[in-house]
Amino acid sequence: MTVLETQELKKYYGSGDTLVKALDGVDLRVENGEFVAIVGTSGSGKSTLLHILGGLDRPTGGSVRVEGKDIFSLKDEELTIFRRRKIGFVFQAYNLVPVLSAYENIILPIQLDGGQVDKDYVGRVIEALGLEQRLNSLPSQLSGGQQQRVAIARALAAKPAIILADEPTGNLDSKTSQDVLSLMKITSQKFAQTMVMITHNEEIAQTADRIVRIEDGRIVAR
Ligand SMILES: Nc1ncnc2c1ncn2[C@@H]1O[C@H](COP(=O)(O)OP(=O)(O)OP(=O)(O)O)[C@@H](O)[C@H]1O
């Protein structure tokens, strides 16, 4: 089953002399359970693509379908709800709520959506990420790697259609980065969770099911 599909996706910034074609006709398809790495030089359009895939920004042209739904046919409020339900994000900055414990952070999106926490599933996610001993800690009491593992658990817990990650290890040292990236890959497999991840780490990119290479807003290899 196809989880995500873009058609002729375009994002232009500015106009005239300052026109930047950040995305210039991207056709991408991601199948259920796939772990896709997006690579490309700085300024090639990776973050722009990821933001639009997740409905955080609207394209200049083209479409994005998530589970068959054309997400930009939705009004802003509907898109916000759709995003909360269907998309999990993992960013370089962990974006945890500082006054909530690790566990409270993990289940927050489910609660915001008025959903039931699948305790068995969330328990298995926590175990897979090695967070059992840290559940009552506040983000400020956790290391960067632990905070990012909480953010990954939070993204997985809600069982989204797709998890989108933009250089999730940009703030971590190389050993911790390696651990966090392999955990993304391992949990994607273990929970059959579709993931699209931007990374500069060629070694990890090589372990992905597929590498999508982007240059000047276009896909040059997939
Ligand atoms: N809000 C904006 N306004 C104008 N130009 C923008 C905006 N956001 C991005 N761009 C431009 O679009 C292009 C693609 O940017 P993007 O952030 O997607 O690159 P990237 O591949 O994620 O790079 P990096 O690896 O450095 O994170 C760049 O030329 C950038 O300057």
Ligand SMILES: [Mg+2]
């Ligand atoms: Mg970027």
